[in-house]
Amino acid sequence: MQSVSVVIPAYNEGKRIKSTLRALKLLKIINKIIVVNDGSTDNTAALAREEGAFVLDLNPNRGKGGAMNAALPLIDTEIIVFLDADLGQSAQEVEKIIQPVMAGDTDLCIAAFPPPLKKGGFGIVKGTASWILRKVGDFEANSPLSGQRAMNRKALKAVMPFNEGYGVELGMTVDAMLMGLRVMEIPTAMRHNESGRDLKGFWHRGKQFVDLLKVLQEMRRKGI
Numbered sequence: 001m002q003s004v005s006v007v008i009p010a011y012n013e014g015k016r017i018k019s020t021l022r023a024l025k026l027l028k029i030i031n032k033i034i035v036v037n038d039g040s041t042d043n044t045a046a047l048a049r050e051e052g053a054f055v056l057d058l059n060p061n062r063g064k065g066g067a068m069n070a071a072l073p074l075i076d077t078e079i080i081v082f083l084d085a086d087l088g089q090s091a092q093e094v095e096k097i098i099q100p101v102m103a104g105d106t107d108l109c110i111a112a113f114p115p116p117l118k119k120g121g122f123g124i125v126k127g128t129a130s131w132i133l134r135k136v137g138d139f140e141a142n143s144p145l146s147g148q149r150a151m152n153r154k155a156l157k158a159v160m161p162f163n164e165g166y167g168v169e170l171g172m173t174v175d176a177m178l179m180g181l182r183v184m185e186i187p188t189a190m191r192h193n194e195s196g197r198d199l200k201g202f203w204h205r206g207k208q209f210v211d212l213l214k215v216l217q218e219m220r221r222k223g224i
Contacts, residue, residue, distance in 0.1 A: 005030075005079070007071045007083070009071075009082075010035055010048070010067075011037075011038040011040055013044050019088040019089055021048060024083075030081075034053065034054050034071050034074055034075075037055055038063070039058055039062070064147070079151070079153075081094060083147070090190045093111065094111070096187075097109040105184065107152055110183070129170050133174070144170060144173070145170060151176075171218075
């Protein structure tokens with residue numbers, strides 16, 4: 001069986017990192033779990049170590065793309081999975097995106113999330129991201145910004161290093177399609193800490209939208 005490593009960028013995820021790791025430890029398919037403690041000021045790192053994960057400490061915070069890049073030298077498996085730290089028990093669903101890669105059906109598999117439990121934004125960010133993927137590769141995505149991704153080494157080499165300044169997930173998918181790699185999206189029952197229609201939620205989506213605009217700018221620069 002092919003070896004699998006899971007990389008989890010984490011910033012102040014002390015409330016959920018433990019349940020996420022416990023869910024992953026139930027899956028025999030996973031060989032290595034790497035938590036990148038991205039300058040957390042809470043007990044994220046200590047809790048991850050308690051659960052037996054390998055913890056890479058970064059200081060100061062480098063952002064999600066930077067945390068993912070920091071983990072690259074530690075990856076020596078045939079299949080690589082990137083997951084968010086706040087999935088909790090639903091992290092067990094990761095097996096659904098690992099299996100298609102392991103079977104050779106795709107190079108990059110993305111987890112689609114079920115409909116949110118509470119109202120978030122107005123669909124502008126998600127809709128723009130979906131439009132970009134249709135434009136680049138005629139790919140219809142339900143969760144274009146999902147951070148839950150499994151890939152083979154061919155795909156990893158094609159999309160690394162990750163952009164540390166903007167849209168790491170969308171940029172990864174765009175790069176994979178431009179390289180002619182097979183990209184697949186799989187429905188899952190994964191859940192994360194949803195942002196609502198409050199100041200924090202709109203701030204988060206505002207930053208996402210700025211990221212998308214930078215992805216579009218980069219695409220225009222490349223003549224796409």
